[in-house]
Amino acid sequence: MIDFIRDYGLILILFILPVIFALQPLFLPRIEKMHIQLDVAELKRKKLLIYRQIKELEMEYDIGNINENDFISGRATLKKEVSEVIAALKSL
Amino acid sequence: MTPIAGGVALNLAFGFSILTVFTLFLHTRNGDQRLFLTGQRLALGISFFVFLATFILAFQLIQSNFDIDYVARYTSLETPFIYKISALWAGQSGSLLFWLFILSVYTTIVILQNQRKHNSLMPWVIITLVIVQMFFLILTNYVTNPFKPTDADFIVTNGNGLNPLLQNVTMAIHPPTLYLGFVGFSVPFGFAISALINGDTSPLWIQSIRRWALVAWLFLSMGIILGGWWAYRELGWGGYWAWDPVENASFMPWLTATAFIHSIIIQEKKDMLRLWNMSLIIMTFTLCIFGTFLTRSGVMSSVHSFTASSLGPIFLTFVFLIIVVSFGMMYFRRNELKSPRKMESFTSRESGFLFNNMVFVVLCFSVFWGTLFPVISEAVRGTKITVGPPFFNQMNIPIGLILLALTGIGPLLAWRKTGRKNLIRNFTFPILTGLSTATILLFIGFRGYVVISFSLGAFVTATIGTEFARGIHARRKKFDESIIKALIRMVSKNRSRYGGYVVHLGIVFMFVGFTGHAFDDEKEFSLTVGETDHVAGYTFELIQLSEAERANHYAWISDLRVTNQEGTFVTNLHPEKRIYFHNNPDPNRRQPHSELDIYTTMNQDIYSIFSGVDSENGVAFIKIMVNPLVRWVWVGGFILVFGTIVALWPRKD
Known part of the structure; x- marks a missing residue:
């Protein structure tokens, strides 16, 4: 038995540990979804993306790739979207 | 004992993959987070066992353990150390294990990166990635096992050694690079399938995979360029591209992936082309699997097909399943895939992108048809009719030149609509540059494609120059900066845009190099x-x-x-x-x-x-x-890689 453990010990550890690691959460009490935490992260990401889009729109306008009307309406739409995201963030 | 451990590791990985799919599927039904955590950890367990099996095989190759058939076939006592390592992907079973290894690396990164993100998408992303892993685990466990013992009933004292053509440093780097690209598209594909299953086809999944798609595209591009470099410096026929089926196998997904990384910009910014983007990523991933099939099945005669095998039917079944399931789900979600916005004008950047996309797909179809024609002709008429470079050149040079022209036209168009005044203002200088170049070349005595290619190259270069100049001018006007400072700030604040332009410049260089072939x-x-x-x-x-x-x-x-x-x-x-x-x-x-x-x-x-x-x-x-x-081709390749790295570089928010 001792010889077996000495010869195969490392291999047993390498194979058994991942099994324990993988199955361990099943023995925890039921976990509720971390809704709020995840929603906040998602909304923050969305906010960041809209800010980037506003910056890009401003650049397109500065270069002359879009006309003034499109720029004003596009920026207004994005600002409305970001306001909604900020409001949603505040409500959480 | 150690080789047995390799086989056991692959077996366990396969067992874990079944458990992962089962556990995560249950989680999607009842929402129990414990099942999600277990599923994640089981998926990490698959990666662990695959890493273990890969390291064991690499160790056996280094140790020259000829008791393993794979080691005896692809190395010998004289094989230099570096090529003992590269033998890992030189043969069929080793290369499939290596595919699996890279996929496991990517899967691990995806899981660790998204532990607290994309809660609704992640279970199906992991399931999709694990199903792909499962396919390769079936192959490496039951069809072509890299740990199979040597058949000989005597002690093997030395192995066959590695094919001399593969004993080249570039060839040691080329396959891993290509595989990093091929396998990399599994991640965007996983997110796409997850978005389809969840019914959330908004730009959210696109935002999650943009960088992944670019990384995979970068590696695929590098792999193709390195393959050309290797062919040029090693095969001794004086060229770098022969429209060989295996070269085409890597080129086809590159074409659809290039279309994809362009059109996701439209979905990200305008929420258009939802259906199109979904189709493109499914096509790209399918072509990556199909490319691996072409390389490894031996179905086509090719300098690259170093092994012939019976893998064909299994690979084709998998490809068939991917197509049926993916497009079936797209049909099921056809209403959600309708984009809320429509194209407003033919002279808009959106239209330019869409047109460029269509040309990429037409080019891909042309290459696909030429590549498979010998197989189709053999199946239908019993005679293998080979389609050589003249067919590909005749079909693809004009399409390639159209793409080059669009590379220049696209950036000059405005979003939504380009007014007449803007059209004249944006196009005057680039068109004049192109026409001047054409006139000079015709005057010198050049004719045909050479004139068109060089002139379009000049046109696109002028476009890129104009875009940089206008951007710098706008910044200087707004912030009163020096030219250098304006350039640096402009690029660092718009990395994907200006990185993209640098990539276009690399493409121009490559076209100049391709045109040199005429002389x-x-x-x-x-x-x-x-x-x-x-x-x-x-x-x-x-x-x-x-x-x-x-x-x-x-x-x-x-x-x-x-x-x-x-x-x-x-x-x-x-x-x-x-x-x-x-x-x-x-x-x-x-x-x-x-x-x-x-x-x-x-x-x-x-x-x-x-x-x-x-x-x-x-x-x-x-x-x-x-x-x-x-040399312009290789310099163009460097510029392309540099531009992609600029586009990929993370920015401070």
Whole structure:
């Protein structure tokens, strides 16, 4: 038995540990979804993306790739979207 | 014992993959987070076992354990260390394990990166990735196991050794790079399938995979360029692209992936082309699997198909399932895939992108048809009709030139609609540059595609220059910055945009290099020491013919002195004729190989091949090729990689 453990010990550890690691959460009490935490992260990401889009729109306008009307309406739409995201963030 | 551990690790990985899919599927039904955590950890367990199996095989290759069939087939005691490592992906079962290894690396990164993100998408992303892993685990466990023991009923004292063509540093790097690209598209595909299952086809999934798609595209591009570089420097036929089925296998997903990374910009910014983007990523991933099938099944005759196998039906079934399931889900979600916005004008950037996308897909179809035509003709008429480079060139050069033109046109168009005034303002300078170039070239005496290609190159370069100039001008006007500061700030704040322009510049360089092919010159002759011959204005004199015995081959080395028309010394070239496994008593096992030598400048390459030797009479048979502008292709490749890295570089928010 001792010889077996000495010869195969490392291999047993390498194979058994991942099994324990993988199955361990099943023995925890039921976990509720971390809704709020995840929603906040998602909304923050969305906010960041809209800010980037506003910056890009401003650049397109500065270069002359879009006309003034499109720029004003596009920026207004994005600002409305970001306001909604900020409001949603505040409500959480 | 250790090889057995490798086999057991693969078995356990397969077992874990079944459990992962089962556990995560249950989680999607009842929402129990414990099942999600277990599923994640089981997926990490698959990766762990695959890493273990891969490291064990690599260790056995280094140790030259010829009890393993794979080790005996692809290495020998004389194989240099680096090529013992690269033997890991030289054969069929090893390369499939290596595919799995890279997929496991990517899966691990995806899981760790998204532990607290994309809660609704992640279970199906992991399930999709694990199903792909499962497919490769079935292959490596039950069809072509890399740990299979040697069949011989005697002790194997030495192995076959690695194919000499693969004993090249570029070839040691090329397959991993290509695989990093191929496998990389599994991640966007996983997110796409997850978005389809969840019914959330908004730009959210696109935002999650943009960087992944770019990374995979970068590696695929690098893999293709390195493959061309290897073919040029190693195969000795003087070219870098032969429309070989295996080259095409990597080129087809590159085309659809290029279309994809362009059109996701539209979905991200305008929420258009939802259906199109979904189709493109499914096509790209399917073509990646199909490419692996072409490379590994031996179904096509090719310089790359070093192994023939019975993998074909299994791969084709998997490809068929991917197509049916993915497009079936798209049909099921057809209402959610309708984009809320429509194109407003033909002269908009959106239209430009869409048109460019369509040309990419047409080009892909043309390559696909040419690649599969021999197989289809054999299946239908019983005769294999091979479609060679003339077909591909005739079909694809015009399409390629249209794409080059669109590379220039797209950035000049405005979003939504480009007014007449803007059209004139944006296009005047680039068009004038293109037309001036065409006039000069026609005046010098050039005709045909050469004129079109160089003129379009000039047009696109002018476009890129204009875009940079306008951006710098706008910043200087707004922030009162110096030109350098404005340039740096502008690029660093808009990395994907200006990185993209740099990539376009790289493409222009590559097109210049491709066009140089029209002026290639070559000659084959024999020389004894002191004799001379002439090619394309250069004189070649054989100074010396020597021999050398090295670790894994025997070589005849020629010393050629090259002078130009004025008699000025240019360079010395030393192409070699080698015999690998020269000590093998069986003459059939000895492998001749020509190691070429190249003198390269931006203008042209002098490419020398030592094709044969008459050692008794001291005669060397030499082939010389003078290939103009080839270096532009490699420089273009570097620019393309640099531009993609700029686009990928993370920005501070």
